[in-house]
Amino acid sequence: xxxxxxxxxxxxxxxxxxxxxxxxxxDSISSGSYYWSWLRQPAGKALEWIGRIYTSGxxxxxxxxxxxxxxxVDTSKNQFSLNLSSVTAADTAVYYCVGDEVRFNWFxxxxxxxxxxxxx
Amino acid sequence: DIQMxxxxxxxxxxxxxxxxxxxxxxxxxxxxxxxxxQKPGKAPKLLIYAASSLQSGVPSRFSGSGSGTDFTxxxxxxxxxxxxxxYCQQSYSTPMxxxxxxxxxxIK
Numbered sequence: 294x295x296x297x298x299x300x301x302x303x304x305x306x307x308x309x310x311x312x313x314x315x316x317x318x319x320d321s322i323s324s325g326s327y328y329w330s331w332l333r334q335p336a337g338k339a340l341e342w343i344g345r346i347y348t349s350g351x352x353x354x355x356x357x358x359x360x361x362x363x364x365x366v367d368t369s370k371n372q373f374s375l376n377l378s379s380v381t382a383a384d385t386a387v388y389y390c391v392g393d394e395v396r397f398n399w400f401x402x403x404x405x406x407x408x409x410x411x412x413x
Numbered sequence: 414d415i416q417m418x419x420x421x422x423x424x425x426x427x428x429x430x431x432x433x434x435x436x437x438x439x440x441x442x443x444x445x446x447x448x449x450x451q452k453p454g455k456a457p458k459l460l461i462y463a464a465s466s467l468q469s470g471v472p473s474r475f476s477g478s479g480s481g482t483d484f485t486x487x488x489x490x491x492x493x494x495x496x497x498x499x500y501c502q503q504s505y506s507t508p509m510x511x512x513x514x515x516x517x518x519x520i521k
Contacts, residue, residue, distance in 0.1 A: 399459055
């Protein structure tokens with residue numbers, strides 16, 4: 294059973310870079326069964342897809358965030374990471390790392406989520 | 414972007430009721446529609462994929478239907494553990510995925 298776990302700072306200052314890592318267990322991140330995605334959810338609001346990476350390193354990003362987002366993968370550690378630059382209070386949200394099934398593109402499994410607050 | 418619109422935004426129902434939630438896409442998405450359940454403080458859980466296929470381990474009281482632009486999630490007999498927020502998600506315009514705004518299901 295594949296499990297995901299987010300890690301990273303819970304508080305980031307405005308204009309700085311938000312950095313999160315997702316550790317995958319129960320399967321190799323290079324298995325090819327998933328794209329590896331990041332999503333976020335501001336309090337009381339809907340889910341927003343941020344971007345994804347494949348084991349090859351190929352990436353896709355939400356156009357609304359593309360200029361600020363970088364997603365990378367470290368296959369040796371079975372991890373993938375999110376960097377979001379120039380953050381503002383609007384980036385405050387729960388961030389989820391998620392497996393994006395390659396054939397039908399549903400989201401499962403999910404990490405438990407981590408709250409990142411942007412504040413000085 | 415494909416816009417996903419859910420209705421209603423909130424819903425109150427009794428245990429044992431049959432409940433239907435609707436999701437409408439701004440353009441045809443075939444059967445590329447997934448449903449999730451989210452409880453407070455928890456990550457979403459996949460319930461239905463490809464419009465009508467039940468994810469493994471999900472109770473059979475959940476069902477999905479529809480194609481094109483109009484989709485429904487039905488819970489045949491509400492259980493106490495079903496009170497949550499439900500989201501639809503289109504995977505047609507991959508990878509630019511979009512979600513509905515959510516339907517909060519509350520106990521009456």
